[in-house]
Amino acid sequence: MSKKLKQIAIYGKGGIGKSTTTSNISAALSKMGYKVMQFGCDPKSDSTNTLRGGEYIPTVLDTLREKGSVKANDVIFEGFNGIYCVEAGGPAPGVGCAGRGIITAVQLFRQQKVFEDLDLDFIIYDVLGDVVCGGFAMPIREGIAEHVFTVSSADFMSVYAANNLFKGIQKYSNTGGALLGGIIANSINQEYSKNIIDDFAEKTKTQVVEYVPRSVTVTQCELQGKTTIEGAPDSEQAKIYTHLAEKIAAHEISHTPSPLDTTELREWASGWSKQILEVESRKVSAGA
Amino acid sequence: MERTVTTQAAVKKSSSIAQVRYVCAMGASHTVSAIPGAIPIVHCGPGCADKQFINVAFYNGFQGGGYGGGAVVPSTNFSEKEVVFGGAERLHELIESSLKILNADLFVVLTGCIPDIVGDNVPAVVGEFQKQGIPIVAAETGGFHGNNFIGHETVMQAIIDQYVGDYSDPKEQGTVNVFSLIPYQNTFWRGDLAELKRILKGIGLKVNILFGSGCAGVREWKEIPKAQFNLVASPWLGISTAKYLEEKYNQPFLHLPTIPIGAKETSAFLRRVGDFAGLKKNRVEKFIQDEEDAYYRYLEDFSDFYAEYWWGLPATFATVGDSAYNLALSRFLVNQLGLIPAKQIITDNPPEQYREFIRNEYRHLATDVSAKAEFEEDGYVINEKLRHTDFGHKPPIIFGTTWERDLAKELKGSVIEVGFPASYEVVLNRSYIGYRGALSLLEKIFTTVVSSSA
Numbered sequence: 001m002s003k004k005l006k007q008i009a010i011y012g013k014g015g016i017g018k019s020t021t022t023s024n025i026s027a028a029l030s031k032m033g034y035k036v037m038q039f040g041c042d043p044k045s046d047s048t049n050t051l052r053g054g055e056y057i058p059t060v061l062d063t064l065r066e067k068g069s070v071k072a073n074d075v076i077f078e079g080f081n082g083i084y085c086v087e088a089g090g091p092a093p094g095v096g097c098a099g100r101g102i103i104t105a106v107q108l109f110r111q112q113k114v115f116e117d118l119d120l121d122f123i124i125y126d127v128l129g130d131v132v133c134g135g136f137a138m139p140i141r142e143g144i145a146e147h148v149f150t151v152s153s154a155d156f157m158s159v160y161a162a163n164n165l166f167k168g169i170q171k172y173s174n175t176g177g178a179l180l181g182g183i184i185a186n187s188i189n190q191e192y193s194k195n196i197i198d199d200f201a202e203k204t205k206t207q208v209v210e211y212v213p214r215s216v217t218v219t220q221c222e223l224q225g226k227t228t229i230e231g232a233p234d235s236e237q238a239k240i241y242t243h244l245a246e247k248i249a250a251h252e253i254s255h256t257p258s259p260l261d262t263t264e265l266r267e268w269a270s271g272w273s274k275q276i277l278e279v280e281s282r283k284v285s286a287g288a
Numbered sequence: 289m290e291r292t293v294t295t296q297a298a299v300k301k302s303s304s305i306a307q308v309r310y311v312c313a314m315g316a317s318h319t320v321s322a323i324p325g326a327i328p329i330v331h332c333g334p335g336c337a338d339k340q341f342i343n344v345a346f347y348n349g350f351q352g353g354g355y356g357g358g359a360v361v362p363s364t365n366f367s368e369k370e371v372v373f374g375g376a377e378r379l380h381e382l383i384e385s386s387l388k389i390l391n392a393d394l395f396v397v398l399t400g401c402i403p404d405i406v407g408d409n410v411p412a413v414v415g416e417f418q419k420q421g422i423p424i425v426a427a428e429t430g431g432f433h434g435n436n437f438i439g440h441e442t443v444m445q446a447i448i449d450q451y452v453g454d455y456s457d458p459k460e461q462g463t464v465n466v467f468s469l470i471p472y473q474n475t476f477w478r479g480d481l482a483e484l485k486r487i488l489k490g491i492g493l494k495v496n497i498l499f500g501s502g503c504a505g506v507r508e509w510k511e512i513p514k515a516q517f518n519l520v521a522s523p524w525l526g527i528s529t530a531k532y533l534e535e536k537y538n539q540p541f542l543h544l545p546t547i548p549i550g551a552k553e554t555s556a557f558l559r560r561v562g563d564f565a566g567l568k569k570n571r572v573e574k575f576i577q578d579e580e581d582a583y584y585r586y587l588e589d590f591s592d593f594y595a596e597y598w599w600g601l602p603a604t605f606a607t608v609g610d611s612a613y614n615l616a617l618s619r620f621l622v623n624q625l626g627l628i629p630a631k632q633i634i635t636d637n638p639p640e641q642y643r644e645f646i647r648n649e650y651r652h653l654a655t656d657v658s659a660k661a662e663f664e665e666d667g668y669v670i671n672e673k674l675r676h677t678d679f680g681h682k683p684p685i686i687f688g689t690t691w692e693r694d695l696a697k698e699l700k701g702s703v704i705e706v707g708f709p710a711s712y713e714v715v716l717n718r719s720y721i722g723y724r725g726a727l728s729l730l731e732k733i734f735t736t737v738v739s740s741s742a
Binding site for chain 1 (some may be wrong): 369370371372373375376405407408409410658
């Protein structure tokens with residue numbers, strides 16, 4: 001019996017730790033024995049760097065530009081533990097249409113039936129999280145990813161981006177698009193950070209899959225061009241990533257989120273900022 | 289009194305349009321090819337420009353591509369590669385190649401939808417060539433900006449802004465720039481603009497007609513700022529450009545919504561232009577007199593037929609077409625032929641701000657005749673409206689397009705193709721306006737009517 005390919009999209013605001021988290025999930029899944037492909041959908045094309053010793057790989061779109069056509073196998077590169085790495089790539093900043101680029105790259109792979117041939121267990125799309133146009137929503141359209149996870153810190157801007165993503169998911173949910181698996185809470189070190197994310201998850205009717213603390217181990221490994229799973233396999237942080245990967249592997253049912261509307265989101269954020277201010281000012285007065 | 293119809297067609301407004309009656313803004317590539325010596329360069333997907341040409345210049349009087357239109361037009365043929373990475377380089381390359389193999393006094397780069405959406409910096413690409421002194425301008429004409437009427441004004445203003453340039457020297461009294469019919473979209477523009485130039489010249493003006501064989505090419509465009517005034521002869525098209533010129537060159541403009549057809553309208557038109565320009569009255573009147581003498585001699589001969597032929601000349605008419613011809617014909621048919629307006633449908637989608645003005649023109653077609661102007665672009669709805677119009681006992685005559693042919697048959701009436709698409713007309717220099725054009729129009733109308741029983 002052929003196994004069921006699980007396609008997952010991970011979104012998050014730029015700079016929030018989305019590629020780091022994705023690469024560690026890929027690495028952990030791979031160590032668990034699964035065949036994994038990581039598909040970077042960000043014009044910066046650095047999603048898979050830590051799976052390949054810090055190296056950039058030729059992207060689908062660069063190859064398309066140079067050769068006029070692309071054989072999928074020419075743009076798949078093996079990384080850590082045999083993980084297949086692909087970067088969609090995109091135009092130079094300020095020109096062309098990056099969104100269309102993602103559509104082109106993903107379609108090209110689907111047409112060539114690469115996923116079936118490689119006998120994969122997981123494809124993880126790592127997508128720029130500000131879903132600014134239709135192209136960036138490509139991975140959550142019908143027939144591509146089934147589950148979406150969003151990486152978010154407790155930072156309001158990051159939560160806003162997650163909320164926008166939820167709006168996109170909600171929209172596509174009527175037409176067979178991917179549903180939301182949950183939030184991967186990143187850089188959670190303060191107690192109130194956890195509370196903020198928990199509250200947001202509750203308000204939007206979703207769940208927090210894992211709390212990932214900020215850790216210097218991650219930075220050290222990345223500087224060596226490695227994931228934490230590869231560079232510090234016995235660290236606490238690696239255990240957290242492994243745990244997260246196990247949950248994702250076991251995850252079966254996703255749901256349509258209930259994003260907040262603009263006013264609700266603003267009021268929600270302003271309520272929390274008052275609470276944080278109180279906490280911080282108590283700290284200051286206690287320290288004085 | 290406004291005519292009432294027996295059955296008011298309750299047709300629901302549709303979101304789609306059957307039977308195309310104009311093309312997209314990039315169809316203004318024809319505005320460029322209508323200037324002798326100018327060549328458009330299109331930055332768009334494959335097929336865009338060809339479709340425009342086949343529509344507007346082929347199955348519309350079979351006008352042809354001329355020196356710089358039709359199959360000559362260079363296109364970047366935007367592909368997926370240009371969408372993703374931007375098409376600026378490809379455009380640069382195309383302009384360079386075009387300069388090598390095409391001889392033109394002016395190139396105009398027109399953008400289609402894709403580069404406008406993707407955000408190609410076309411002015412920057414074109415700007416590099418402008419800096420080298422190459423006569424080239426860029427116009428943003430992606431289809432979502434509007435139809436080819438809107439594109440027509442965009443292109444004219446782009447040429448004035450980027451090619452004609454600044455001017456502050458004194459004006460030449462007695463020189464006029466004419467903004468009237470839209471080239472190619474209006475099937476008879478070549479003959480009509482020639483007639484317009486002839487009559488304006490006749491009263492003593494120096495005329496920059498700007499398009500067609502009567503235009504001296506781009507050097508005439510360079511003369512635009514020197515003119516004493518601008519004449520907008522159309523219900524709305526050209527007003528935006530005239531206002532632009534008013535601001536840019538401090539040039540006044542005269543707006544006469546009715547393109548004149550027949551002696552009565554044409555003489556009145558010339559007197560108003562003459563007054564505005566401050567021309568010598570006797571010169572204007574002398575020309576009018578000579579023209580009317582000739583015109584009415586022909587009409588006198590025609591009157592025997594008109595009075596005696598009682599086997600089915602139409603009494604009522606409908607007009608379906610662009611506002612310029614629609615209004616001009618309605619006024620001519622009412623005031624000079626005595627026909628009764630039954631249905632007036634305007635199809636060029638005029639901007640909202642001009643619509644009330646246009647409606648008002650129809651309310652006062654004559655001192656005792658009022659008509660209702662309806663704005664509609666969908667062929668199905670237009671057909672339904674005509675089908676339910678009360679044309680009285682006699683077969684009606686419809687001034688429309690090829691699209692109205694089947695319905696005219698159904699109503700046992702006649703159709704005169706006066707606008708896009710006119711696919712059963714071969715047009716070279718025929719004109720339907722002014723003194724001479726009106727005679728051709730009369731010939732066309734009554735030849736059609738009397739031959740319908742042949």
